[in-house]
Amino acid sequence: MEFVTESSTVNWLPMVFIALMGLSFLVYAILDGYDLGVGVLLPTDKAAANQAARDKMIYSIGPFWDANETWLVLAIGLMLIAFPKAHSIVLQALYLPTALMLFGLILRGVSFDFRTKAPSKDKHKWDLAFKAGSLIATLCQGYMLGRYVTAFDTSTAATLFALLSAICVTAGYCYVGSAWLVMKTEGELQKRSAKWAIWSNRFMALGIVAVCIANLSIDPVIADKWLGFPQVFILIPLVMLFGFMFVTVELYLRKVPMADDFGCWYPFVCAIIIFTLCFCGLAYSFYPYIVPNQLTIFEAASAPASLLVIFWGAVIVLPVIIGYTIFAYKVFWGKTSQLNY
């Protein structure tokens, strides 16, 4: 691989930045994933019980969604800063879904705040807007991911694949969202969340299998990366781990609520592991490309001097961010209660 050898003194910078960017996307997918998922799952009709459920669900994500979404800004920002060429190729190729996703994010971000401030007869409408915005953003993100992994191929097959990906990502977000609710709520709502989690877990599992098969059959290079010898020995324990988590989560969720709420965090932790593994899988498949089959991270990187400036900033600032993020989660630890402000 020639590109690794040229200008080897600064080669670690693109690697560090792709790692930071990847980490931001992963943290985004997990964190905003659960609050988008909760938004998608909101019950729609006007019954008082459902209004109460909606309130509770939105309280559970209230203190977090804003900071969660900031990870997307950081991820896109890092891509813009460190790999400007990739940023402009990717976002221009995905122009319309990006615009639509932003529309969804705008819609849900503002409805979250308007719902408590608008006249009470309008509250239900803002709740629906919140749900619609979450769904639009989620579907668009899945669709964009699908487009990305097929290297922006415009064939019908690729489009179908992107649509499949849209549904799978939505199922994934619903799963992590309902796992979050199982952890953060009690009583009737917790039971309902467990049901949602069972179904979205199944759909997500189906989706992961479908995406893996599609991906392996599309690209022989990627297929070799996974199925070749000895790499296949990484794959086998992974598949077993996935299977184990799928089965145990399903068994656990059927028993919710357990006495003393035993293990209410288990489905959520499994969600984190699944997201992380899927993400690492994608990264492994595509490395060193940042735009699949077009542009490597080394070709797309900015001037080393500028990257260094950010790098030292990140070394100092990121631990601080992680520190106060943990603090914020600690403040709002435990079962969700009503939000007063």
Next chain:
Amino acid sequence: MLSRIQFAANISFHILFPTINIALCWILVFFKWRYNRTQDDAWLRVYRFWVRIFALTFAIGVVSGITMSFQFGTNWPGYMEKVGNIAGPLLGYEVMTAFFLEASFLSIMLFGMDRVSNRVHTIATLLVAVGTSLSAFWILVLNSWMQTPAGFEMIDGVAHVTSWSEVVFNPSMPYRLAHMLLASALTAAFLIAGISAYRLIKGDQKSSVKYALNFAVLLAAILMPLQAFVGDLHGLNTFEHQPAKVAAMEGVWQTERGAPLLLFAVPDETERTNHFEVAIPNLASLILTHEIDGEIRGLDEFKGEHAPVAPVFYSFRLMIGIGLLMLALAWLASYQFVYKKRYPTWLLKTTVAMTFSGWIATLAGWYVTEIGRQPYLVSGVLTTEEAATGIAPENIALSLTLYLLVYGFLLIAYIKTLFVMADRAVKLEATNPKLADMQQADSPSEDLNEKLSTPVSAQ
């Protein structure tokens, strides 16, 4: 062209909300500090009413800001290619130092009052204020650098940094930052004054409302002249570094000595002259050069290199005009407060009418500075044309329509909601002042509100 409209629409919409929040957050810190010092519940009620408006404004600011971070890549690929080495780190530091700080502590500031100690809550409020200000700092550094670039060299058509301190402390940065921070403080002050005056008119005579109104009026009265002073310094700085912009602002077509100050005129781009001039002789020269017949370089020296004159010229006058109105109102109201201890109704009504005057002045000022820089995106380095995207126009048109619809709708919803919140607060205070504190509680207040609204209207 469509890209330009879209970005202009987006940035105009976005700027409205941070403009309020940069200063509003410091004002909230002040309210909280007053409460801590005096233990007077009225200050806490002021805090709680305005923190909700802060949250709403913040939410809209964040979502429109996210849109902008995407548009850099989609609509302005040439921008990052050419000056990304400078813009990138500045934007990166904004995200890392400001955005997370704001977003993380905002939740504690909003929802944490009964979960953390009073001290931690005050610190959280302070940190959010620091965050919003840091964000303003970085973005204005970048904007100022685009106006008056410094500390870089061009290698193969790409900007490389030679000195970060020159990039950050570029010639126009201190003036622009001060001008913008004051604009924010004034916008927030007039918003608070307007909404509080509205509550007073509606019969809400609680001390909390008066505290807020008095505070806002005094703040505006002190800052308005300061803003005029900083604005003057900023103008001098622009005159030194961006003479073409000043020529457009003043409508000076030919270089002249002893240029008049045009109070009104209709600039004519085709004949390159002004019609219907109403002018004060020599004043423009006096203001800009501090000499009665100092020389002002005219637009003829920048032919083909200067901005469209009319929008810059009119925006500038609009900004100054609104500014003078704001000054008059702030002083008049302060006089009433200090010497008469009460506000006449007509004054309150005028204050309500001026609720959003800060927005108009800020937008007008923003247009002066942004359109005034055209045809360049980065002065002397990159034209707007070069930076624009190659995306199909119909796709941009589609997304532009979508954005405009959303923005229009949100703007109306935002303004309406502010007054709905004010009405709700009035009703609660009128029927049961003790319950007024509960107005902040989320959904119960709504039920409460509905129960209470019947007797109020029956009275």
